[in-house]
């Protein structure tokens with residue numbers, strides 16, 4: 001019996017019929033007999049009538065095989081409880097201070113550097129100890145430096161890296177570092193130190209000056225582009241151990257994806273550009289309107305086609321959003337939860353309170369998940385995971401489910417005041433984007449599968 005369970009979705013692209021199985025995120029190309037069988041089933045044909053209806057077009061044995069495969073795929077998903085994975089990433093919100101005052105900033109507790117709450121080296125070392133204890137048998141942990149502006153706290157970063165390298169080596173583990181900065185404080189000595197310790201750097205830059213300076217300003221109200229771009233150029237001019245990424249916040253009035261990508265990738269030379277459309281978590285006047293969000297996704301698709309064509313030729317055009325999606329689809333990755341927040345990842349603030357992720361630092365409306373002194377509140381984490389999984393189950397029939405799984409908790413919280421409501425304000429665009437990604441994945445798999453082996457690197461964890 002074909003149940004129309006909603007687990008099998010069809011995407012048509014480049015004359016091919018692709019079938020995407022959401023419980024496993026597996027992607028198949030439907031051959032002629034499978035397509036014909038599927039069409040009849042969708043019209044309500046009884047399985048027993050298929051051989052008669054397709055008489056002469058395909059051998060009965062091929063019809064029976066296609067039917068059997070479709071029926072096996074068309075079973076309602078049974079979701080196993082999300083296993084509580086060990087903590088492998090800890091974000092250190094080193095300071096609540098920033099030398100910039102971007103109008104769209106989601107940070108609830110941002111202050112000028114002089115008034116900032118700052119993490120001490122001792123607190124940061126305590127955080128590393130907790131991460132090592134909570135990481136169980138995981139061979140590698142990640143420490144991410146965040147702010148405010150983390151480069152205001154270089155002495156703490158230096159001390160923490162030294163401590164973490166020694167502590168992880170003593171524990172027989174490896175450690176990976178990453179850092180997100182506004183770029184204005186990237187001088188040569190800082191860049192050399194970060195590179196020597198293989199710190200993955202992401203610079204927040206919103207494109208050329210005319211776009212960047214709309215929202216990203218100094219505390220005095222001046223555009224910050226000149227300072228940030230100078231830091232980025234210094235970073236990108238030097239040989240470096242790791243790829244350098246730019247993170248673009250697309251807020252009101254900033255929708256020109258092609259221009260921004262061309263500037264950051266082709267002109268400045270960033271390896272990868274990740275775009276974050278603002279739909280929540282900031283005053284409504286700085287969010288993208290619905291029309292602007294649609295323009296952004298159109299821009300993503302236009303850039304995505306160029307990225308696909310380059311990938312088929314073996315080149316990486318550095319479009320992080322699509323690279324992440326295509327990597328997930330190619331690997332058949334399916335998520336029980338939208339991200340690692342609260343499970344594999346937590347964020348510690350200056351006082352040592354643990355939060356779901358860096359975005360919740362300073363947000364007093366969402367309860368904490370323990371402290372560095374008392375340890376992780378496992379009861380709170382378990383309750384969170386159960387509710388988060390129930391939230392994702394509400395998305396069961398959605399083609400985007402394996403990748404989106406209900407969307408970002410911070411967006412849900414800031415848009416609806418409800419951590420556990422799916423981010424349904426852009427479901428239509430999200431589904432369209434997933435369908436686009438499925439088509440791109442299939443095209444690359446068909447024409448240059450070696451691209452995946454060469455470019456299958458996991459991207460940064462926290463942005």
Ligand code: SF4
Pocket residue numbers: 394395398399400401404405406407422423424426427428430431
């Ligand atoms: S939030 Fe919307 S797009 Fe995302 S999985 Fe749920 S229903 Fe699909």
Ligand code: SF4
Pocket residue numbers: 338339340341356357358359407408409410411
């Ligand atoms: S997706 Fe949202 S909740 Fe998850 S880590 Fe990112 S900002 Fe935090």
